[in-house]
Amino acid sequence: xxxxxxxxxxxxxxxxxxxxxxxxxxxxxxxxxxxxxxxxxxxxxxxxxxxxxxxxxxxxxxxxxxxxxxxxxxxxxxxxxxxxxxxxxxxxxxxxxxxxxxxxxxxxxxxxxxxxxxxxxxxxxxxxxxxxxxxxxxxxxxxxxxxxxxxxxxxxxxxxxxxxxxxxxxxxxxxxxxxxxxxxxxxxxxxxxxxxxxxxxxxxxxxxxxxxxxxxxxxxxxxxxxxxxxxxxxxxxxxxxxxxxxxxxxxxxxxxxxxxxxxxxxxxxxxxxxxxxxxxxxxxxxxxxxxxxxxxxxxxxxxxxxxxxxxxxxxxxxxxxxxxxxxxxxxxxxxxxxxxxxxxxxxxxxxxxxxxxxx
Amino acid sequence: xxxxxxxxxxxxxxxxxxxxxxxxxxxxxxxxxxxxxxxxxxxxxxxxxxxxxxxxxxxxxxxxxxxxxxxxxxxxxxxxxxxxxxxxxxxxxxxxxxxxxxxxxxxxxxxxxxxxxxxxxxxxxxxxxxxxxxxxxxxxxxxxxxxxxxxxxxxxxxxxxxxxxxxxxxxxxxxxxxxxxxxxxxxxxxxxxxxxxxxxxxxxxxxxxxxxxxxxxxxxxxxxxxxxxxxxxxxxxxxxxxxxxxxxxxxxxxxx
Numbered sequence: 001x002x003x004x005x006x007x008x009x010x011x012x013x014x015x016x017x018x019x020x021x022x023x024x025x026x027x028x029x030x031x032x033x034x035x036x037x038x039x040x041x042x043x044x045x046x047x048x049x050x051x052x053x054x055x056x057x058x059x060x061x062x063x064x065x066x067x068x069x070x071x072x073x074x075x076x077x078x079x080x081x082x083x084x085x086x087x088x089x090x091x092x093x094x095x096x097x098x099x100x101x102x103x104x105x106x107x108x109x110x111x112x113x114x115x116x117x118x119x120x121x122x123x124x125x126x127x128x129x130x131x132x133x134x135x136x137x138x139x140x141x142x143x144x145x146x147x148x149x150x151x152x153x154x155x156x157x158x159x160x161x162x163x164x165x166x167x168x169x170x171x172x173x174x175x176x177x178x179x180x181x182x183x184x185x186x187x188x189x190x191x192x193x194x195x196x197x198x199x200x201x202x203x204x205x206x207x208x209x210x211x212x213x214x215x216x217x218x219x220x221x222x223x224x225x226x227x228x229x230x231x232x233x234x235x236x237x238x239x240x241x242x243x244x245x246x247x248x249x250x251x252x253x254x255x256x257x258x259x260x261x262x263x264x265x266x267x268x269x270x271x272x273x274x275x276x277x278x279x280x281x282x283x284x285x286x287x288x289x290x291x292x293x294x295x296x297x298x299x300x301x302x303x304x305x306x307x308x309x310x311x312x313x314x315x316x317x318x319x320x321x322x323x324x325x326x327x328x329x330x331x332x333x334x335x336x337x338x339x340x341x342x343x344x345x346x347x348x349x350x351x352x353x354x355x356x357x358x359x
Numbered sequence: 360x361x362x363x364x365x366x367x368x369x370x371x372x373x374x375x376x377x378x379x380x381x382x383x384x385x386x387x388x389x390x391x392x393x394x395x396x397x398x399x400x401x402x403x404x405x406x407x408x409x410x411x412x413x414x415x416x417x418x419x420x421x422x423x424x425x426x427x428x429x430x431x432x433x434x435x436x437x438x439x440x441x442x443x444x445x446x447x448x449x450x451x452x453x454x455x456x457x458x459x460x461x462x463x464x465x466x467x468x469x470x471x472x473x474x475x476x477x478x479x480x481x482x483x484x485x486x487x488x489x490x491x492x493x494x495x496x497x498x499x500x501x502x503x504x505x506x507x508x509x510x511x512x513x514x515x516x517x518x519x520x521x522x523x524x525x526x527x528x529x530x531x532x533x534x535x536x537x538x539x540x541x542x543x544x545x546x547x548x549x550x551x552x553x554x555x556x557x558x559x560x561x562x563x564x565x566x567x568x569x570x571x572x573x574x575x576x577x578x579x580x581x582x583x584x585x586x587x588x589x590x591x592x593x594x595x596x597x598x599x600x601x602x603x604x605x606x607x608x609x610x611x612x613x614x615x
Contacts (some may be wrong), residue, residue, distance in 0.1 A: 047501055049445060080446060140425060143446040147439035164438035165494070173498030175446055189496075193549060204501060232505050 001297055001324055003157040004335035007166040007241035008044055009185035015336040017297075021344050024317040024321055025086055030337050033294065040247030042238050043294075045137045045184050047204035048177035050167040052150030055116030056092070062104040062162060065090040065188045068114060068133070069153050070178050071211045076274060077099045077295035079175050079208070080142050084125065084225060086214050096156040097215025106131055115149030117142065127219055155213065157332055174230075177209040181281030183253030183295050184325045201242070203235040207255040207277070214306065223303050229259035236272035239289065248341075254307045257281060257290050264288045283309035292341040297324055297331045311340045371594035371601075373398035375507070376448040380431050380491065381458030383410045386514065387563030389586035390455060395424055397590060402444045402451075404458070406430045431458045431487030432479065441494040451495055451504045453593055454537075456488035457514045462528025464569045469527025477528045484532035488513055489539060496552070503551030506604055508597040512555045512589060513540045520560070526570075551604075553596045559585035 002230045014030035015034070018341030028036075037043065053070035074086035108123040112133070122132040152162040169184035171192075192202055207229040214220055239260070242249055251257045261279040263270045269287045280303070281287075287310050298304040308317060320338065323329075329336040377394050382403025383388040391403045395418065402425040405411050415426035425447035429440035444451055460483035463476040492499075492511055499509040518526040519533035537556045544554035561567060563579040 047497060049442065049497070051442070140443075140447060143443045144428070147442045147446075163435075164442070168438065168494070169497070171497040171500065173445065173495070173501040174450060189550070190544070196549060203504060234505050 001329050001331035001335070004190045004330035004332050005158055006332055007158065007160065007162055009166070009169070009334065010188060014186075015327065017323055017327075017329065017336070017338045019312055019316060019338065019340045021341040022344060023312065023314075023319075025320055027044055027323065027327055029070070030186060031191075033202075033339070034198055036339060037195055037198050037200040037250070038247070039273070040242055040245040041198075041200040041250060042242035042247055043195055043200060043202045043250050043252060044235065044239070044256050044260065045169075045171055045187060045204050045252035046177070046203070046207045046209065046259075047169075047171050047173045047179035047184075048181055048206050048209060048255075049172040049174060050152060050164070050177045050180045051146060051175075052152050052164055053146075053178045053336050054093070054151045054153045055114040055117065055146070055149060056151075057112055057117070059087075059106070060111040060113055064104045066103045066112070069211060069214075070133075071130075072178065072319065073176075073206075073208055073228060074226075074276070076175060076206060076208060076228045076230050078139070079228070080139050080146075081135050082122075083133045083135075084210075085131050086211060086216075086219065087129050087131060093158070093161075094156060095337060097213060100215060103129060103225055115145065117145040117149060127216075127222075129216060130213075130219060130222075135262065142207055144327060147242070153211065155332075156343075158334075173204075174206040177207070177255075179209050179212055180333055181207070181209045181255050182252050183256075183337070186294060186337055187333070188251065188307060196314060200247070201238055203232070203238045205232065205235050205256060205259050206230045207259040209253075209255045214353055219286060224258070224280075226276050226278045227258065228274065229255075229262070230274045231259065231263055231270060231272050233272040236270050238341035239270045243289075250292045250294065251290045252294045254281075254293070254295060254304050257287070257293055257307060257310075260289045261285070261287060281310050282306040283314070285310045287311070292339060294339050297329050297335055297338055299331065308338075308340060311342045313343060316343070361375070370398075371597045372590065375399040375452045375593075375597065376402075376450055376502075377453040377455065377593075378402045378404065378444045378448070378451050378495070379455040379457055380404045382426075383407075383414045385566060386559055386562060386582045386589075387455075387457045388414065389582040390457065390589055391418070391424065393583070393586040393590045394593075395421055397594075399423065399453075400448050401425070402427055402447050404429050404431065404440055404444075415524075423485065431456075431491060432460070432482035434486075434490060437487075437490040437494050441491065441498075444495065445498055446509045450497045450502055450507075452597075453510045453512065453516065454492060454495055454499065455512045455589070456491065456594075458487065459484055459566060460529075460532075461566060461570050462532070465572070466525040466570055467527075468525060469531075472528050475530075480528035480532040481535070484529070485535045485539065488515055488536060492543070496547075499552050500547075500550045503600070506601075508554065508600040509550075509552040510593055510596045510600070511540070511543070512550065512557060512593055512596075513537075513560045514589075515540075515556045517558050517560075529570075551600060553600060555592055557589060557592055559589060578586060
């Protein structure tokens with residue numbers, strides 16, 4: 001696929017590859033998304049606003065330049081102040097993460113000076129570059145410091161520096177995500193009105209989408225990290241209502257799938273409230289709630305792609321990959337989209353024919 | 360009923376999350392105090408760090424107030440401000456676009472107005488409110504969905520309607536703000552977001568003193584009076600939205 005390398009959230013020629021429950025693949029303009037919805041369907045998106053979580057600064061004990069990428073938090077309640085972070089050596093997004101120099105050796109107690117922010121490494125998290133961080137100061141001063149010093153986390157496929165407005169979806173409105181829940185770029189206010197006009201409903205959950213890649217094979221195998229999420233009462237009620245009326249629950253993005261399926265893992269019901277998603281979703285995951293997903297296009301080997309394997313069998317995904325390639329789809333966060341209706345599950349296809357990637 | 364349901368005007372601001380631009384003087388500051396007094400959590404935004412810190416200090420020990428430094432006229436300040444509003448308040452139910460620029464001071468005939476002064480009035484009075492509102496629309500729509508209500512109040516002026524000589528940059532920009540409010544109110548009615556455009560009248564504020572230095576201040580409205588009227592308008596809008604949700608809920612096709 002072609003790397004989408006301009007920060008345009010909604011290109012007028014954006015495309016949507018549609019895979020239905022029987023594995024039939026069709027190609028549509030992305031603007032046709034509302035026409036895929038039916039009465040009583042429920043579209044669920046992630047309304048997290050994206051923190052500018054790339055913080056350049058200095059490892060105080062050695063005086064060496066570092067970049068900290070905030071990668072996760074424990075809770076959405078009072079989320080600011082304590083974070084999980086991935087530390088890189090000198091440089092920025094223009095260098096591929098795989099090629100970035102390592103940071104100096106990090107240890108608990110090390111102080112970091114990140115622009116106006118001061119932080120202390122509480123401890124390393126079973127990896128020399130993954131750390132628990134605590135920021136100094138009041139919540140207001142930490143928000144202020146991140147808002148002014150931080151930059152959106154970005155990768156080398158995007159040559160220009162992203163601005164905060166590039167990574168906020170139109171529906172962003174709650175703390176917080178570390179990388180943009182970019183499937184939500186598909187939504188604008190006209191689309192939401194069109195969805196409503198079809199008798200479908202729209203709700204949001206908040207899920208703290210973490211890093212999608214670190215460039216370190218050991219760390220990447222641990223992705224996604226644990227992600228806190230919040231399901232509002234209105235969303236929980238709307239999901240129950242959609243199920244009762246035979247509507248489909250359609251997740252906008254992998255983060256929504258992770259939140260809803262985690263919430264429903266006990267008894268199949270999605271309750272309102274705060275929790276932390278810890279599970280991985282892959283080919284063998286039984287999906288309880290989400291009937292279809294709208295997602296960006298993902299490359300095999302990523303945790304996002306693994307999640308799609310819970311919706312379509314590998315043969316179908318391979319056919320889809322061929323179509324994406326042949327039709328010139330764009331990939332990455334500003335790329336084109338796929339709509340995958342969960343397959344009619346049969347035991348033979350559920351097991352798949354390819355070895356499951358190591359957890 | 361939902362916990363966000365507000366049954367009457369006197370309690371409608373209780374627990375509401377309100378962001379007010381230009382909150383360190385004049386009408387803005389009076390409105391910050393009024394909303395706090397009615398039990399709202401308030402974030403105010405102003406340009407100078409020293410003033411923001413001083414006002415925040417004055418308003419303490421109240422825990423329900425947050426000062427944020429930013430210039431609404433600067434595009435690059437908008438998202439940092441929006442991020443801090445949502446961080447401080449956990450969301451936003453009411454946005455008051457109050458920060459205003461007169462354009463040239465002393466006031467000048469439109470024919471004598473420098474383009475740069477007109478630009479400045481548009482940046483503060485039109486583009487700033489457009490950008491900040493757009494950045495917060497997701498949060499406002501979320502408040503509406505979650506039955507808290509969502510209101511944007513744009514502070515207008517009779518100069519937006521009447522062609523007062525010498526008020527060209529200000530009047531033309533406020534007229535644009537008025538129309539923007541009306542169009543957004545039409546477009547976002549189904550999202551449950553209400554837009555208000557309110558003329559608070561001639562008040563004894565720094566902005567009025569800059570415009571009319573020799574005015575008889577005793578004849579001017581006190582900003583506290585105007586702030587009470589604005590708070591009432593916000594409360595009324597939140598109450599109306601709650602009432603229309605309640606009537607929606609009674610329809611048989613709605614959520615059980």
